[in-house]
Amino acid sequence: MFLHILKYELKNGLRTKDLIIWLILFPIGLGICFKVAFGGIYDKTEKFSTIPVAVVEESDNAAFRQVLDNITSADDPFLKVTYADRAAAEKLLDEGEVEGIIFSGDKLSLTVKEKGLPETMLKSFVEQYTVKEKIVTDAISTSPEKAQEVITALTENTASSCKEIPLTQGNPDVYIQYFYNLIAMVAMFGCNTGMHITIQNQANLSALGARNNCSPAHKSVSILAGLAGSFIMETFCMILCVSFLAFVLKVDFGERLWLVYPAAIMGGMLGVSFGFFVGSLTRVGEKAKVALMTAVSMLMCFCSGLMLANMKAIIEDKLPWFNRINPAAVISDSFYCLNIDEGYERFISKLLTMAAITAVFVFLGFISSRRKKYASI
Amino acid sequence: MEKTVVSIKELVKRYGDLIALDHFSLDIYEGEVFGLLGPNGSGKTTTINCLLSLLAFDKGDIEIFGKKMTPVSYDIKKEIGVIMQNVAVFDELTVYENIDYFCGLYITDKNKRSQYVEEAIKFVGLEDFRKFYPKKLSGGLLRRLNIACGIAHKPKLIILDEPTVAVDPQSRNRILEGIQELNRNGATVIYTSHYMEEVEQICTRIAIMDKGKKVAEGTKDELKRMIKNTETITIEILELPDRIKAEISSLPHIYDAQYAEGRLTVSCSGGKHNLIRVLDVLQKNELSFGRVYTELPTLNDVFLEITGKALRDKEE
Numbered sequence: 001m002f003l004h005i006l007k008y009e010l011k012n013g014l015r016t017k018d019l020i021i022w023l024i025l026f027p028i029g030l031g032i033c034f035k036v037a038f039g040g041i042y043d044k045t046e047k048f049s050t051i052p053v054a055v056v057e058e059s060d061n062a063a064f065r066q067v068l069d070n071i072t073s074a075d076d077p078f079l080k081v082t083y084a085d086r087a088a089a090e091k092l093l094d095e096g097e098v099e100g101i102i103f104s105g106d107k108l109s110l111t112v113k114e115k116g117l118p119e120t121m122l123k124s125f126v127e128q129y130t131v132k133e134k135i136v137t138d139a140i141s142t143s144p145e146k147a148q149e150v151i152t153a154l155t156e157n158t159a160s161s162c163k164e165i166p167l168t169q170g171n172p173d174v175y176i177q178y179f180y181n182l183i184a185m186v187a188m189f190g191c192n193t194g195m196h197i198t199i200q201n202q203a204n205l206s207a208l209g210a211r212n213n214c215s216p217a218h219k220s221v222s223i224l225a226g227l228a229g230s231f232i233m234e235t236f237c238m239i240l241c242v243s244f245l246a247f248v249l250k251v252d253f254g255e256r257l258w259l260v261y262p263a264a265i266m267g268g269m270l271g272v273s274f275g276f277f278v279g280s281l282t283r284v285g286e287k288a289k290v291a292l293m294t295a296v297s298m299l300m301c302f303c304s305g306l307m308l309a310n311m312k313a314i315i316e317d318k319l320p321w322f323n324r325i326n327p328a329a330v331i332s333d334s335f336y337c338l339n340i341d342e343g344y345e346r347f348i349s350k351l352l353t354m355a356a357i358t359a360v361f362v363f364l365g366f367i368s369s370r371r372k373k374y375a376s377i
Numbered sequence: 378m379e380k381t382v383v384s385i386k387e388l389v390k391r392y393g394d395l396i397a398l399d400h401f402s403l404d405i406y407e408g409e410v411f412g413l414l415g416p417n418g419s420g421k422t423t424t425i426n427c428l429l430s431l432l433a434f435d436k437g438d439i440e441i442f443g444k445k446m447t448p449v450s451y452d453i454k455k456e457i458g459v460i461m462q463n464v465a466v467f468d469e470l471t472v473y474e475n476i477d478y479f480c481g482l483y484i485t486d487k488n489k490r491s492q493y494v495e496e497a498i499k500f501v502g503l504e505d506f507r508k509f510y511p512k513k514l515s516g517g518l519l520r521r522l523n524i525a526c527g528i529a530h531k532p533k534l535i536i537l538d539e540p541t542v543a544v545d546p547q548s549r550n551r552i553l554e555g556i557q558e559l560n561r562n563g564a565t566v567i568y569t570s571h572y573m574e575e576v577e578q579i580c581t582r583i584a585i586m587d588k589g590k591k592v593a594e595g596t597k598d599e600l601k602r603m604i605k606n607t608e609t610i611t612i613e614i615l616e617l618p619d620r621i622k623a624e625i626s627s628l629p630h631i632y633d634a635q636y637a638e639g640r641l642t643v644s645c646s647g648g649k650h651n652l653i654r655v656l657d658v659l660q661k662n663e664l665s666f667g668r669v670y671t672e673l674p675t676l677n678d679v680f681l682e683i684t685g686k687a688l689r690d691k692e693e
Contacts, residue, residue, distance in 0.1 A: 004481040008470060015469035017477060205429045207465035211526070214429050214459040215482035216451040373433035373448055 001217055009229030021194060023237040027186045028244055034182060035249045038175035049120045052080045054089035054098040058105035067106075067129065070152060078121070102126060108133075176339065177332070179251050183260075183304050186241045186330035187267030188297035190234040194275025195293055197226035198365070199286055206286060223369060227276065227362065228282045234268035254339045259347070263338065266354045267331035271297070273361035274327055280368035285286040297328070304328035330354055379406040381443070382534055382565045383428065383631035390423055390589075397423045398434065399589040405567060405582075410560050412580030413569040414676075416684050420589040421569045422462065425538050428567075429459060441534065455483055458532030458564075462539045464523045466511050473498070473507045476525050484531035497529035501556060517548025524552060528559060535559055537565045541575060553579055573677040583676070587684045589618045597676060605632065606674045610643040610652050613667035614659070617641055621662050628654050 013019060042242040056067065071079050082089075082098060094115055100112040100122045110126045187285040201222050202211040212222060242264050245251040253260050275290045275293055284292070303326055312332075316323050323329045334350035341347065383405040390398040405411045415421045426432035428439055430448045439446045441453050461592065465472055466475045476494045482576050484490040501521035511519055520540060528535055541549045556577055560566050570576055576583060577597055585593040585600070593600055617636045625641075628632040630648030634641065645651040652671055659666055 001480070003486075004478075006677065008467070008474065008478045008481075011474065012467050012469045017448065056477040131496065203426075207461050207463035208467070210426075210431055210461055211459060211465040212482070213431055213448075214454060215479070217482040218451070373430060375433055 002221055002228075005217065005222055005225035006229050008017045009226055010232060013193060013229060019233070022189045022192065023186060023234070024212055024240060026189075027182055027241045030182055030185075031179070031241075031245050031249055031251075034175075034178050035251065038178060047275045050077055050080045051100075051121060052082065052098045053122060054082045054084050054092050054101045056084060056086050056089050056101060056103050058103055061104045061179075063133070064108065064129065079125070093212060107215055108109035125214040134248040163172060176251070176253070177305060177336070179245055180332040180335040181328070183238070183241060183245070183264050183335065184267060184304055184328045185297070186237060187234075187264065187271040187331050188274070188300055188328050190237075190268045190271030191275025191278065191293050191297050192290060193233060194227075194272035194277075194365075197223060197230060197276050197290070198279030200226065200370060201369060202280070202374075204376065220366070220371070223366065225337070227272070230276075231269055234272050235265050238264040238268040255333075256338055259338050263331070263334040263347070263351060263354075266358070267327075267334070270327050270331065270354045270358045270361070272360045273365065276365040277361035277368070280365045300326050304332050308359040324353075325357075327354075327357060330357070381405070382407050382409075382441065383426065383618075384438075385424070386438045388424070388427060388434055388439070390420075390432065390434040397589050398427070398437075401437075401586070401589060401591055401593075403584060403591065405565065407565055408560070408563070409582055410556065410566040410568060410580045412576040412583040412673060413567060413586065414573070414576055414583060414680060415569075415586035419586040419684075421586055422538055424586070425536055425567070425569065428536070429457070430626070451478040455530075456533040458527045458530065458535040460524050460527040460535070460537045460540045462542065464511075464519050466519075466522055466526060468511055470504055471510055472514070472522055472525075473509050475511070475522060476529050479526040480529040480678060483532075493529050493531060497525040498560075500528070501525040502551060517544045517615050520548060521552065524555065528564075531564075533564060534567070535564050538569050539571065541570065541572065548594070549575070573675065573680055577676045585680060592665075593679070593683050600676065600679045601674050603681050605646045606644050606678055606682065607647055608645040608651060609672045609674070609678075610645065610669070611671070612641045612643075612654055612655070612669050613639060614664060615642050616641060617664070621658065621664065625655055625658050628658070631655075652659055 015050070057065070068079070068081050071077055072081050078349055080094065084092065086101075086103075092098045093111070096113075099116075100110055102122070103109045103111070108126050108130055112122065156376070199205045200208050201212055201215040201219060212228055241260060242253075242260055246253055246257055246260070253370050272299075278293060278296070280288060303311060303315055303322065310330060312323060315326075315329075318352070319367040324334075330350060332345060334354065337346040337350055381404050383403070385401060385403040385412055388398045388401040389396070394564060401420065401424060403424075413421050413424065423432065427434045427437075428441070428446065430439075430446050430450065441450075442456065444450065446453055456680070467478065470478060473494065477490065478499050480490050480494050480497070484493060492527075498685050501524055503521055503525065506514060506518060506522075511522060514522060520543075522542060527537075541552055544552065545651065553575060556566055556568065560579075568576065568580060582596055583594070583600060593603055595603070599630075602655075614636075622634055622636055622641075625631065625643060628651070630645050630651055631643055633644040634647050636642075643651070643655055652669070656666075658668070
């Protein structure tokens with residue numbers, strides 16, 4: 001009986017146009033849009049690269065010049081220095097040719113036009129040098145033969161303090177968050193398949209439900225077969241979605257792509273169980289339920305940052321508990337942990353959270369659906 | 378002695394203050410085609426839903442095949458086929474798959490099931506539509522699919538709740554013939570409908586419900602004997618003075634005479650020569666008339682007389 005129902009559950013599900021559109025075509029389309037929109041932004045705007053800077057030498061500062069020469073002659077210099085007089089340097093800054101002007105005199109000073117990552121790094125560089133300059137000048141005055149050695153050490157210290165240090169082997173692109181949320185959204189759309197299980201098994205919700213309730217098939221078997229069918233379909237859709245993003249759109253999920261799959265599948269199960277739970281609760285009609293579920297899942301995705309990347313941070317600030325229970329946020333967090341954290345502790349904890357929420361939803365859904373007779377049909 | 382298939386005793390179902398079933402009792406015997414008639418809101422579908430243990434009721438007992446019916450009476454459910462008022466099929470499964478799915482809930486043996494599904498397809502005349510999806514079927518074909526899904530497992534008791542709503546005459550005829558064939562093959566049938574002529578055509582016994590109560594029960598002839606009217610005479614006549622109408626009304630066995638739109642309608646209760654007596658009055662007064670016809674009471678007359686002529690939807 002279980003296999004018979006499961007077989008037709010799968011046949012029916014895989015032929016349902018709405019599911020194909022929302023679980024397969026829509027994420028593919030949105031994934032392409034994201035790729036087109038955000039694909040090159042990080043490389044162009046936020047990825048750390050050589051910072052052009054103008055240096056105006058107001059007085060002789062051999063040590064600083066030596067440090068700059070050492071930095072610019074490195075294999076992967078973080079500064080590209082242009083020596084100029086004040087007027088020329090200001091012109092370069094106005095035209096956007098340089099990110100800032102360092103005035104080298106008795107003291108170092110910095111002029112920038114905007115606020116941003118390059119400007120922050122220039123500021124940090126100037127501050128680092130100023131702090132360590134005295135040590136260098138003292139060393140040169142007491143032991144001139146060690147001047148080169150000290151300058152080299154200063155160069156390395158100052159430059160390294162301003163360089164980007166990767167936290168993990170993951171992808172540091174902040175726009176990857178949109179793709180995490182996209183996967184979370186597909187997972188949440190699984191709620192529609194979950195809701196159909198209830199509709200097909202409750203006599204007060206549909207004619208099909210009434211007919212199924214008249215049959216000798218045990219309700220628990222019908223529901224379990226329905227859940228199994230929905231889990232299988234959702235798993236298929238999640239694998240398809242992640243594979244499309246990773247291999248067709250070449251979205252970089254970091255070194256641990258293989259772990260994105262179980263996280264996505266677990267998220268999909270959470271989505272299905274959420275739909276199953278909500279579907280079993282209220283007595284509104286099928287169309288109203290579909291609309292309600294879509295609205296709720298979109299709201300959850302919105303709160304997890306699908307439409308606005310820093311929304312999750314805003315909610316973390318105002319309603320941190322909501323991020324812990326918002327299924328979409330938990331799903332996207334698991335991908336985030338996978339990409340950012342070196343270890344697996346937080347990732348496993350997120351997976352367990354998803355499994356626990358899934359189990360709770362399935363249990364509550366069963367409790368709500370177990371009603372054998374209805375007050376009205 | 379006739380074997381009781383369905384026994385409903387003192388069933389009470391309330392929706393808040395509204396009493397949907399008011400101490401409703403009924404016995405249905407093996408081999409019957411039992412018609413359940415009643416105006417909108419009379420409680421027919423509520424009775425069916427209670428009978429199937431879909432709906433909770435406040436009081437009463439229901440037995441099917443001599444056993445108490447509960448939501449977990451799977452052994453009883455195995456022997457029941459249900460055709461609901463609303464079509465209940467999967468849109469994304471073909472005709473064959475739909476029938477196979479529902480038959481599979483009752484019959485686990487694959488070979489037997491396959492045979493039953495084929496027989497059901499032939500029974501409802503959907504041989505050319507095996508691979509069609511429901512949305513490609515006309516209303517009549519869809520109703521036939523709905524029936525096939527309910528009877529493919531060869532149930533002993535078949536419950537049909539208004540199965541011919543919005544069906545063309547050809548499909549309706551086919552469905553009615555099919556129900557009679559199922560009955561000939563041994564199934565007991567419970568049939569609810571608004572169409573009196575359908576019930577008159579196929580049902581061996583009928584109960585009329587109104588406001589949650591059983592107001593009449595019996596065979597067609599028994600029901601017809603329950604009402605006052607035994608004959609209705611209609612005469613096409615150009616003009617009828619009130620004096621002559623009053624004279625006709627005063628004839629023996631005539632309890633009502635109405636004249637409207639060139640037509641005199643005379644209702645009789647008993648008596649043998651009512652038509653001759655009415656025509657005598659017309660001839661005596663030198664009134665010419667056109668066509669004359671007389672009708673015996675139909676189930677519709679029985680229904681209207683017992684349940685009243687007021688519009689029920691309006692009342693509700």
